[in-house]
Amino acid sequence: MTTIAVLGAGKIGEALLAGLLQAGRSVQELLFTERHPERAAELTARYGVAGVEVDEAAKRADVLVVAVKPQDIDPVLAELAPVVDSASLVVSLCAGLPTALYERRLPAGVPVVRVMPNTPMVVGEAMSAVSPGTHATPEHVALVTDLLSAVGQVIEVPESQQDAVTALSGSGPAYFFYLVEAMIDAGILLGLPRAVAEKLIVQSAVGAAKMLAEGTEHPVILREAVTSPAGTTINAIRELEKHGVRAALLDAIEAARDRSVELGKAHEEE
Ligand SMILES: NC(=O)C1=CN([C@@H]2O[C@H](COP(=O)(O)OP(=O)(O)OC[C@H]3O[C@@H](n4cnc5c(N)ncnc54)[C@H](OP(=O)(O)O)[C@@H]3O)[C@@H](O)[C@H]2O)C=CC1
Numbered sequence: 058m059t060t061i062a063v064l065g066a067g068k069i070g071e072a073l074l075a076g077l078l079q080a081g082r083s084v085q086e087l088l089f090t091e092r093h094p095e096r097a098a099e100l101t102a103r104y105g106v107a108g109v110e111v112d113e114a115a116k117r118a119d120v121l122v123v124a125v126k127p128q129d130i131d132p133v134l135a136e137l138a139p140v141v142d143s144a145s146l147v148v149s150l151c152a153g154l155p156t157a158l159y160e161r162r163l164p165a166g167v168p169v170v171r172v173m174p175n176t177p178m179v180v181g182e183a184m185s186a187v188s189p190g191t192h193a194t195p196e197h198v199a200l201v202t203d204l205l206s207a208v209g210q211v212i213e214v215p216e217s218q219q220d221a222v223t224a225l226s227g228s229g230p231a232y233f234f235y236l237v238e239a240m241i242d243a244g245i246l247l248g249l250p251r252a253v254a255e256k257l258i259v260q261s262a263v264g265a266a267k268m269l270a271e272g273t274e275h276p277v278i279l280r281e282a283v284t285s286p287a288g289t290t291i292n293a294i295r296e297l298e299k300h301g302v303r304a305a306l307l308d309a310i311e312a313a314r315d316r317s318v319e320l321g322k323a324h325e326e327e
C-alpha cells in the first residue's frame with residue numbers, strides 16, 4: 058500500500074483526492090493537510106479522508122504531494138524540511154516552481170518529482186507531465202507515473218519544458234471552458250433557451266474531443282470536414298480569423314508560459 062498525502066487540498070489537491078478515490082484507492086491510503094480547520098472538516102466529510110499536520114503526513118505517507126499556490130510554498134518547505142529525508146518522495150504540482158528550489162530547501166538527497174497535472178483528473182482524464190529532479194530515480198518517476206495513470210494520461214518531459222506544459226495542458230481546460238461559455242452565450246444571443254444551448258455545445262465538445270482523442274485524423278482535416286463549400290461554417294471561420302482568434306490563442310498561451318517562468322523566478326535566490 059502506497060500512502061499519499063496531499064499538502065494543500067484546494068482545487069487541484071481535492072481533484073487528485075477525488076480522482077484517486079474514484080480510481081479505487083481506499084481512504085486509508087490518502088491523507089491531506091489544510092490550513093483552515095473548516096476546509097479540512099469539509100473535505101473529511103465529503104471523502105472520508107483524514108486531515109493531518111505536516112509532520113504526521115511525513116511520518117505516514119510514502120508520497121508527499123505539494124499542491125499549494127506557488128506564492129504559499131515558503132512556509133510549506135519550512136514545515137517539511139525538519140520532517141523529511143531521502144526515504145521520502147516529494148511531488149510538486151506547483152506551477153513554475155523548479156525541483157531545484159525543493160532541493161535547496163529540503164535535506165540533501167530528498168527526491169523530488171515535478172508534475173503538471175490538470176483538473177480533468179476528477180473524471181479520470183487528466184493530462185499530467187512529470188519531470189524528475191536531481192535525486193529522483195527512474196523508480197520514483199515510475200511510482201508517480203503509476204499513481205497518476207489512475208486518473209488520466211501521463212508523459213515524461215524534460216523539466217525545461219514544464220513552463221510550456223503548464224501553459225498548454227495545466228491551464229488548457231480553462232481555455233476550453235471559456236470557449237464553451239462563449240458559445241453558450243452565442244446560443245442565448247440567437248434566442249435559444251440556456252439549457253438547450255448548453256446541451257448543444259457541451260455534447261458538441263464531447264463529440265469533438267472523442268474524435269480528436271481517437272487520433273485518426275489531424276484537427277485540420279476534422280475541421281475541413283465540417284466546413285461545407287459556401288456553407289455556414291466558413292462564414293463563422295471568416296469571423297474568427299477577422300477577430301484574430303488564432304493569434305489571440307498564441308499570445309494567451311505564451312503569456313501563461315511567461316507567468317509560469319515568473320512564478321519560478323520569484324524563488325530564484327540563495
Ligand atoms: N487549479 C489547477 O487547475 C491546477 C493547479 N496547479 C497547481 O496546484 C497548486 C494549487 O492550485 P489550486 O488548487 O488551484 O489552488 P488552491 O488555492 O485552490 O489550493 C491550495 C490550497 O492549499 C492550502 N494551503 C495554503 N498554504 C497551506 C499550508 N501551509 N498548509 C496546508 N494547506 C495550505 C490553501 O488554503 P487557503 O485557501 O487558505 O489559501 C488551499 O486550500 C498551485 O501551485 C498550482 O500552480 C497545477 C495544475 C492545475
Ligand SMILES: O=C(O)[C@@H]1CCC=N1
Nearest residue numbers: 152223226227228229
Ligand atoms: O492558473 C494556474 O496558475 C494554475 C496552474 C495551471 C492551471 N492552474
